[in-house]
Amino acid sequence: MIVNLSVLFVWIILVWLGLFLVYSYDPSGITNSDSIPATWVERLYYTGYILSTLGLGNFKPTTPFFEIVTSIFSFFGFIFFTSSMTYLISVSSGVIRKRTLSRSISTLGKKPSEIAGKLKNLQPTYRDQQILSLQEQMTNHLVSHQAYPVVHFYSHQNPENCFSINFVRLDEALTILLKEDKEDISGATGKKELQLLRSTMDDLLMHMKENFSNSLPKPEGYTDFKNINEATLDQRRKLLLAMLKSEKFSWEYMT
Numbered sequence: 001m002i003v004n005l006s007v008l009f010v011w012i013i014l015v016w017l018g019l020f021l022v023y024s025y026d027p028s029g030i031t032n033s034d035s036i037p038a039t040w041v042e043r044l045y046y047t048g049y050i051l052s053t054l055g056l057g058n059f060k061p062t063t064p065f066f067e068i069v070t071s072i073f074s075f076f077g078f079i080f081f082t083s084s085m086t087y088l089i090s091v092s093s094g095v096i097r098k099r100t101l102s103r104s105i106s107t108l109g110k111k112p113s114e115i116a117g118k119l120k121n122l123q124p125t126y127r128d129q130q131i132l133s134l135q136e137q138m139t140n141h142l143v144s145h146q147a148y149p150v151v152h153f154y155s156h157q158n159p160e161n162c163f164s165i166n167f168v169r170l171d172e173a174l175t176i177l178l179k180e181d182k183e184d185i186s187g188a189t190g191k192k193e194l195q196l197l198r199s200t201m202d203d204l205l206m207h208m209k210e211n212f213s214n215s216l217p218k219p220e221g222y223t224d225f226k227n228i229n230e231a232t233l234d235q236r237r238k239l240l241l242a243m244l245k246s247e248k249f250s251w252e253y254m255t
Contacts, residue, residue: 094144112172
């Protein structure tokens with residue numbers, strides 16, 4: 001959030017300074033209520049007033065060129081601030097959903113085997129609710145990831161809150177569960193819920209592979225594939241390892 005606000009602040013300063021320089025091209029083009037040319041401080045004030053869409057601030061342009069510029073930037077200020085705040089709120093919501101999902105996975109366990117064991121030992125109804133909740137959160141994160149790609153680059157240095165680590169832990173836990181007999185996970189309903197969650201995670205993996213390949217280091221022996229279903233477990237794990245390495249972590253956090 002601080003990064004987003006910093007970027008917005010820099011853009012505001014640049015636009016403010018740029019428009020101020022335009023108005024400074026002809027100092028007599030902006031006058032106060034007494035028809036006296038505005039000083040540079042007053043022009044700076046007038047520029048900020050225009051961009052904030054609050055009005056003219058007791059000053060007025062005296063040339064057709066400055067009148068047009070004032071009209072354009074008044075409209076630009078409205079669009080700029082509205083769009084910026086909407087974008088910032090949306091990105092912040094996406095980051096919050098990402099961290100909430102990470103924490104939800106983390107509460108299930110710190111190792112894939114621990115997560116798998118906990119899911120197996122839950123009451124079937126509650127277990128299915130947990131899996132459905134994770135699937136819904138994963139879907140929301142995928143949508144945020146697609147709509148606002150910058151969400152991908154928000155990381156967390158604490159392993160307990162790191163999305164990549166918890167995502168890989170959950171994926172490995174699903175691998176364990178999906179390899180077991182239906183009786184071991186309390187019936188076919190649980191199996192279907194696990195497959196639904198795994199399918200959503202497949203979509204997220206493919207989205208990151210296709211759109212963020214430059215930020216995913218290629219592990220040794222990695223072979224590219226067009227569809228996640230074509231990948232062997234070994235290749236899938238190499239893609240998961242690339243996720244971990246992109247945030248400076250390793251497979252050691254899985255054990």
